[in-house]
Amino acid sequence: MTFRELMFYLIVALTIITASKYLFYVFTSPIYNLSKKRLLRKSSKLSKDEIEKKLRISVVVPAWNEEVGVLSSVRSLLESDYNNMEVILVNDGSTDGTDKKVKSFLKSNDLKKYISGGKKFLYIAKENGGKGSALNAGIESSSGDVIVTMDADTVFEKDAIFEVAKYFLNPEIDAAVGNVKVANSKSLLGIIQQIEYTVGFYFKRTHSVFNCEYIIGGAFGAFRKRVFEKYGKFDVKNKTEDIELSTRLQYHGCKMVFIEDAIAYTEGPTTIGGLMKQRLRWKKGRLDTFWTHRSLFFSRDQKHNKILTHYLLPITLFYELELLIEPLITTYGIYYLYSTGDFTGLVLWILFTGFINISAFIFGSKKNSKIAFLFIPVYFILSYLLAFIEIFAMYKSVKLILRGQDVAWQKWQRKGISLN
């Protein structure tokens, strides 16, 4: 077999695998709304007041050097239309002005305005111990039946907590992931991430339908408190403690859902360097988690979801490893286009993925960004920027694994979010 033939078969195989993955997601995601009705059967018969009386929610916000956005996050929570809740802000030994800002907020009349109808605000300042330890400190001080975790660079919509409560009235549900959107839309990098998040979170509908979700991200997660008591809290040693916990919950056969109507806006990295750091942390953390929970792969245990163990996890790992040969494939693809002048395959692929992205925007959440929607026709080209960052992150992750090193807690220059 010549090199040319090898590359041809490799590209055809990858195209078939990717296309079948897209087809699976795009035809199962629409079923989400039907399954949602079954999950919400109990809460649909109750008024908002009745739901509030039944469920107390604690929101834990870990913060490390988050002086730019921390108060916006706290305010967005205190402005929530759900009253039976408490907000626990955990300062994980910040060395910037986070502590000063929060303390002046505590003294201000601003806070008194928000604390009404049962809402509580708790501030914990502790020594630096990492995000997992900050989250655990918040969980230990919480009084709610459900713990919501959020990042300090994220803001919630007013009804987000109420949407969470509606789902958790169903005793079957152990954990949930909210719908996270990227707030920065004034830069190309922000728009690329907006499209990526919109399509990615639309596909979480499929994970929810088949109960195979294994990533409840730190920006917006919700857990029944008994889950922590039964299966343990966040792993303080893992840098992607959110992925590790949710994979661990899948290992124990927990039911996890996606709440599309619970919306939060997060600040995506605004520089290439920041994005690289974020993706490196995600890649390394995911590989570490896969290694920790490797027994989930092709597991025959009754309590493990078969779509997760036999399809989702193996295919995710396959795509991670495929990144290592992606530079070769891309170079050959460019050479092929240049030497033959045959763009048919590329055009068909752009149209195919373009229609899938359009359907995610049209049939997904009503609050998808309209500006990002306009960029879908050129997203294929733009997404290559993300692809190069992912390739870099993958190579660096492998390097760190081989050297036995770890990544630092995610940090980049914040600018803050303004939704108005």
Add this chain to the structure above:
Amino acid sequence: MNNQNNLIYVFIFAIGLFGYNLVIKMIESFTDKDNDI
């Protein structure tokens, strides 16, 4: 000719995808009515 056919298949896929979503939406609205009763 072959290229044209492939293009037609992609557009048939798009129409199928949007039609499928609309059918699901219709089923949703029927189940909404059932709940109202």
